[in-house]
Amino acid sequence: MEIKVHDIIKFSNVDKLEHFTAVPEWVLNTAAASNYGVVRRMPISNKLIPIGLRGESREQRFGTYIHEENIVEVITPNSLVMCIDEFKKRIYYPTLKGLRDEFSKLNLSWGPTGSIGFEMATNINVTSMKSDIDISLYIESIDEELLKEVGRFIKTLDKQIDVQVEIPIIGAFLLNDYIRNYETGFIIRTPFGPQLCSIQDRKIKVLAVN
Amino acid sequence: MEKLIYTFPASKTVKRPSHVGVVGSGDLEVLVEPNNSNETIVEIRTGITGFQDTWKKVIERFVSQHDISAFITVNDFGATPGVVSIRLAQAVEVSVNDSNDN
Numbered sequence: 001m002e003i004k005v006h007d008i009i010k011f012s013n014v015d016k017l018e019h020f021t022a023v024p025e026w027v028l029n030t031a032a033a034s035n036y037g038v039v040r041r042m043p044i045s046n047k048l049i050p051i052g053l054r055g056e057s058r059e060q061r062f063g064t065y066i067h068e069e070n071i072v073e074v075i076t077p078n079s080l081v082m083c084i085d086e087f088k089k090r091i092y093y094p095t096l097k098g099l100r101d102e103f104s105k106l107n108l109s110w111g112p113t114g115s116i117g118f119e120m121a122t123n124i125n126v127t128s129m130k131s132d133i134d135i136s137l138y139i140e141s142i143d144e145e146l147l148k149e150v151g152r153f154i155k156t157l158d159k160q161i162d163v164q165v166e167i168p169i170i171g172a173f174l175l176n177d178y179i180r181n182y183e184t185g186f187i188i189r190t191p192f193g194p195q196l197c198s199i200q201d202r203k204i205k206v207l208a209v210n
Numbered sequence: 211m212e213k214l215i216y217t218f219p220a221s222k223t224v225k226r227p228s229h230v231g232v233v234g235s236g237d238l239e240v241l242v243e244p245n246n247s248n249e250t251i252v253e254i255r256t257g258i259t260g261f262q263d264t265w266k267k268v269i270e271r272f273v274s275q276h277d278i279s280a281f282i283t284v285n286d287f288g289a290t291p292g293v294v295s296i297r298l299a300q301a302v303e304v305s306v307n308d309s310n311d312n
Contacts, residue, residue: 180232
């Protein structure tokens with residue numbers, strides 16, 4: 001089973017989680033937290049999947065692990081693109097539809113993440129009027145022209161969209177950070193932590209900071 | 211919205227203001243404004259409350275490594291401590307650097 005960052009994991013109940021630390025009280029009282037977790041960016045070993053549980057407020061976040069065999073279902077952000085039309089009444093619908101149409105023209109793989117992705121995957125209402133629009137874009141390697149084109153398109157939309165660009169094995173970065181700072185220093189989030197990097201001669205260079 | 215302010219003694223002045231980072235989920239903006247008050251003043255604005263202890267540790271570690279007299283503003287959008295530390299160090303680098311590009 002291939003499990004990636006931002007995938008939404010369904011489990012039957014909180015007892016199926018690995019109990020390295022005590023589960024906070026709010027987890028047991030929140031539907032969103034007691035059956036679903038979101039895969040965190042961390043190395044996976046011994047089939048223990050690092051997941052984060054989310055409560056109703058932004059402070060209610062709990063990092064834990066689940067063994068792969070206790071996972072009931074894996075819902076990827078990319079699979080949610082097919083379900084966008086089921087959310088026509090939601091405030092984020094026109095934005096997601098616009099993204100779907102444009103990215104399909106560019107033949108790009110993407111998906112909604114954050115609270116919107118969570119809501120679409122679980123049918124549990126967790127978004128508000130103020131919810132950010134977070135998406136992940138999946139590409140095989142850094143393509144400067146393509147990323148700049150996506151950046152220009154995102155700017156034409158009336159809402160702010162946080163685009164995280166995911167590249168296999170390497171990690172992810174924010175599209176805005178890359179476009180503005182790829183020569184001077186942008187942050188790549190890797191399974192082993194964030195790294196300040198720049199692009200030199202079309203290659204990723206890790207910059208030292210202290 | 212929570213606002214946290216930390217003040218530490220400092221002795222070295224920095225050359226220029228800087229602005230690094232981005233407005234976006236999981237990231238932050240850092241603005242450094244040089245001052246002559248022999249203090250590092252860090253003002254953090256974050257939409258995610260309840261992490262004072264973590265902020266305090268991250269800022270203490272930062273000032274233990276960088277002695278700069280400056281007013282530092284942090285606009286946080288849910289960054290992890292690792293990302294915060296990188297952005298702070300990056301901002302100082304720009305502020306102390308001799309080159310004119312920012």
